[in-house]
Amino acid sequence: MNKTAKIKKNHQFIVLRKLIIVSALIGFLSAFLGITLKRMTEYYEGIFLREVSLNPIYLVIFPIFGLSIIYFLREYLFKKKENKGIKEVFESTKSTSKNLPSYKIPSHFINGLLTVIFGGSTGIEISTVVATATIGSVAHQKENVFRKYKTELICAGVAAGITALFSSPIAGILFAVEVISRKVTRAYAISTIIAVSIAFALLSVLKEEPLFTVSITTWHLKAIPYFILLGILAGMNSVYLTRCVLFFKMQFAKIETHYYKIIIGSIVLSVSLFIFPQLYGEGYHSIKMIFGNASQLPLTITLAVTFIGILILKPIVTSITLVSGGDGGVFAPSLFIGAFLGLLLSSVLNTYFNTQVIPLNFMIIGMAAVLSASIHAPFTAIFLVCGLINDYTLFVPILVVCLISKYTAKMIYPFTVYSYSPSLIK
Structure with missing residues (x-):
């Protein structure tokens, strides 16, 4: 081996070693951020929900208070700096010059937490994605040797964050591929596998439990035609969610005074939460409740109207939350819509057609189906x-x-809330 080849080989080894170390560090920091945000959100949302159940007047106070705090934080603490959510992650990976600034880590952490605990009808997933992507972006700027691995390190952070939230390393890796990078390189495989391994190890050490505790026994081939129907309905519901977000984004863009957006958004949120308290926050508490009672709920006209009302209103209040200044995305809303859609369909089939399908199965499959259609990432949805x-x-x-x-x-x-262009909104 000549001297030049030897130097090149040594350089590649040094780069690989540094990539492994920084990927492990990104994985740990991203997982720690995701777990902390998840635990804090669950804890404080539980407290606020108890207050709401005792004093419904808080349904009026919490939304306007939460959106106002977020507004003042963005105005004065974060100095009116731009906030495009996950679109900034896409812009950063496509540009060699545009990076995610470090303020996005505390900004999305705090705003995501405040949005959900004060009743905003979205989730912390996209807040986590942007914050953890920023960890990867900041790491890539620290040394010249990482400059060419910008996308890989951003994806490592995102994959670790998703792993921390959903206890699924495969979902973390697939989300980073299907939604962000759209390609797999050797460096991508190394960095994301190391990051999610560290994240999953941290989950194991902290003994993080699955978000939902359910008992799945079996499924039957005779249910396949009904599953297909569920898939079609899920696709239609996801389009309704996407179009709602784009429509309200366009309408609220016409309002120049931001505090008017907060007032309008708070009114819509408060009225919706009064009618359907299940819409409060990311809605996981409601999903847990119907998981426990799915097989014991006889379908009545009142219950059917409630389910339909929830399915119609959820995309609207999610959209209003986001365009009024709330932080979040369509992950949690998609899971929420899918669970209620699956329960409604199975209840109709069992009540009026005596199909004897298993409601719990339909709820779980519905969750994955709506998420798959909303973000156009079926394999992420499956493993998540x-x-x-x-x-x-x-x-x-x-x-x-x-x-x-x-x-x-x-x-x-053909578009999601991540891939649309303003010129395509009709």
Whole structure:
């Protein structure tokens, strides 16, 4: 081996070693951020929900108070700096000069937390994604040797953050591929696998439990036609969610005074929460409740109207939360919509057609299906939902329904809230 080749080999080894070390550090910091945000949100949302149940007047106070705090933080603490959410992550990975500034870590952490605990009808997932992507972006700027691994390090942070939230390393890796990088390189594989491994190890050390505790027994081939129907309905619901977000974004952009947006958003949120308290926050508390009672809920006209009302209003209040200044995305709303859609469909089938399908199965498959269609990432949705319940019994029907829902959504409207362009809004 000549001297030049030897120097080149040594350099590659040094770069690889540094990449491994920085990926492990990104994985740890991103997972720690994700776990901390998740625990804080669950804790304070539980406290606020108890207050709301005792004093419904808080349904009026909390939304306007939360959105106002976020507004003043952005105005004065973060100095009116731009906040485009996950679109900034896309812009950063596509540009060699545009980086994610470090203020986005505390900004999205704090604003995501405040949005949900004060009743904003979204989730902390996209707040976590942007904050952890920023960790990767900041790391890539620290040494010249990392300059060419910008996308890989951003994806490492995102993958570790998703792993921390949903206890699924595979979902973390797939989300980074399907939604952000769209390609797999050797450096990507090394950095993301190391980051999610560290994240999963931290979850194990801290003994993080799956978000939902359910017992899946089996599924039946005779239910496949109904699963297909669920996939089609999920695709249609996801398009409704996407179009709602884009429509209200366009309408609220016409309002020049930001505090008018807060007032309008707070009124819509408060009225909606009065009618359907299930819409408070990310809605995981409501999903847990219907998981426990799914097989015991006889479908009545009142219950059917409640479910339909929730399915119609959820995309609206999610959109209003986001355009009024709240921090979040469509992850949690998609899971929420899917759970209620699956329960409604299974209840209708059992009550009026005596199909004897298993409502719990339909809820879980519905969650994955709506998420798959909303972000056009079926494989992320599959492993994410299986990770949420720590059970892969429904893997095959979830796979089929996620693909159906995604392509149903793309046939109706080919864009997601992540991929749309203002010129395409009609």
